Amino acid sequence: MRKKIAIVTGASSGMGREFIKQITMRYSFLDEVWVIARRMDRLEELKSNNSKIKIVPMAMDLNDMSQFLELENKLKEEKPKVFFLVNSAGFGSVGLFEDLDEKDVAGMIDINCRALTMMTYKVLPFMAKGAYIYQFASSAAFVPQPKFGIYAATKSFVLSFSKSLNVELKDRHIQVVAICPGPVKTEFFDLAYEKTNIKMYKLLVMAKPEKVVEKALKDGANKKSVSVYGLPMKMVQILCKVFPWDFAMKFIR
Numbered sequence: 001m002r003k004k005i006a007i008v009t010g011a012s013s014g015m016g017r018e019f020i021k022q023i024t025m026r027y028s029f030l031d032e033v034w035v036i037a038r039r040m041d042r043l044e045e046l047k048s049n050n051s052k053i054k055i056v057p058m059a060m061d062l063n064d065m066s067q068f069l070e071l072e073n074k075l076k077e078e079k080p081k082v083f084f085l086v087n088s089a090g091f092g093s094v095g096l097f098e099d100l101d102e103k104d105v106a107g108m109i110d111i112n113c114r115a116l117t118m119m120t121y122k123v124l125p126f127m128a129k130g131a132y133i134y135q136f137a138s139s140a141a142f143v144p145q146p147k148f149g150i151y152a153a154t155k156s157f158v159l160s161f162s163k164s165l166n167v168e169l170k171d172r173h174i175q176v177v178a179i180c181p182g183p184v185k186t187e188f189f190d191l192a193y194e195k196t197n198i199k200m201y202k203l204l205v206m207a208k209p210e211k212v213v214e215k216a217l218k219d220g221a222n223k224k225s226v227s228v229y230g231l232p233m234k235m236v237q238i239l240c241k242v243f244p245w246d247f248a249m250k251f252i253r
C-alpha cells in the first residue's frame with residue numbers, strides 16, 4: 001500500500017510549523033509528514049508531538065538546487081501519495097533596493113520563487129486526487145511596495161502562478177491555494193526588519209500564525225484559490241482591485 005503523506009517546507013518555524021500542527025491534528029489518515037528546512041534540531045523537535053503520524057525530517061537548503069536530489073530520489077523510491085504540499089519557506093528583506101545585500105536580493109528570488117516552483121514541479125507527479133497545494137504568497141502581492149519591492153514582486157509571482165496552476169489542476173481534483181497574509185507574528189519579522197524599524201500600522205494589524213493557517217485550511221476545503229485572513233487585509237485586497245495601482249500604493253503607504 002502506498003503511503004499517504006504531507007510535505008511541508010519552512011517547517012522549522014512560523015506558519016510552516018503551524019501547518020504541521022494543524023494537519024497532524026485534523027488529518028489522521030496521513031502516515032507521514034516530510035518536514036523540510038535547514039535547522040535540523042528544530043525539525044527533530046517536531047517528532048515530540050502527540051500525533052501517531054510519523055514526522056520525517058529532511059534538512060535542505062532550498063537555495064541549493066542540488067539538495068532537491070535527495071527528495072526526488074526518496075519520492076521515486078517510495079512513490080508516496082502526497083495529499084498536502086505546503087510551500088512555506090520564504091523570507092523578505094526590507095530596505096531600498098540599492099541598499100539591500102546582494103545575497104538577499106538573489107535569495108528572495110531563489111527561495112520565494114524558484115525553490116517554491118521547483119518543489120511544486122517535483123512533487124506534483126506524486127500528488128493524489130483530492131490533494132491540496134498551499135503556497136505562501138502575501139498581501140504584498142497585491143500592490144508594488146517601495147522598500148520591499150523585490151519581496152512584493154516575488155509574492156506577485158507566487159499569487160499569479162498559483163491561480164493559473166489551480167485552473168490547470170482542476171481535472172486532477174487538486175486544489176491550489178495562494179495564502180496572502182498581512183503581517184503575522186513569526187520570526188519573519190526579525191529577519192525582514194534587521195536594519196530598519198517595523199512600521200506602527202504593521203504592529204497594529206499583526207495576526208497570529210494559527211489563525212492564518214486555520215483560515216487557509218478552511219478556504220482550501222471550500223475550494224477557494226486565494227486565502228486572505230482578517231478584515232484589514234481583505235480591505236487592502238479590495239482597494240488594490242478597485243483603484244489604480246499607483247493610487248492604492250500611495251493610500252496604503
Ligand SMILES: NC(=O)c1ccc[n+]([C@@H]2O[C@H](COP(=O)([O-])OP(=O)(O)OC[C@H]3O[C@@H](n4cnc5c(N)ncnc54)[C@H](OP(=O)(O)O)[C@@H]3O)[C@@H](O)[C@H]2O)c1
Nearest residue numbers: 010012013014015037038039062089090138183184186188
Ligand atoms: N510573517 C509574515 O508577516 C508573513 C506575511 C506574509 C507572507 N509571509 C510568508 O509566509 C511564509 C512563512 O513565513 P513565516 O512568517 O512562517 O516565516 P519564518 O517563521 O521566518 O519561517 C520561514 C521558514 O523558511 C525556512 N527557510 C528560509 N530560508 C530557507 C532556505 N534557504 N532553505 C530552506 N528553508 C528555508 C526557515 O527554515 P530554516 O531557517 O530552518 O531553514 C523557516 O522554517 C514565507 O513564505 C513568508 O514570505 C509571511
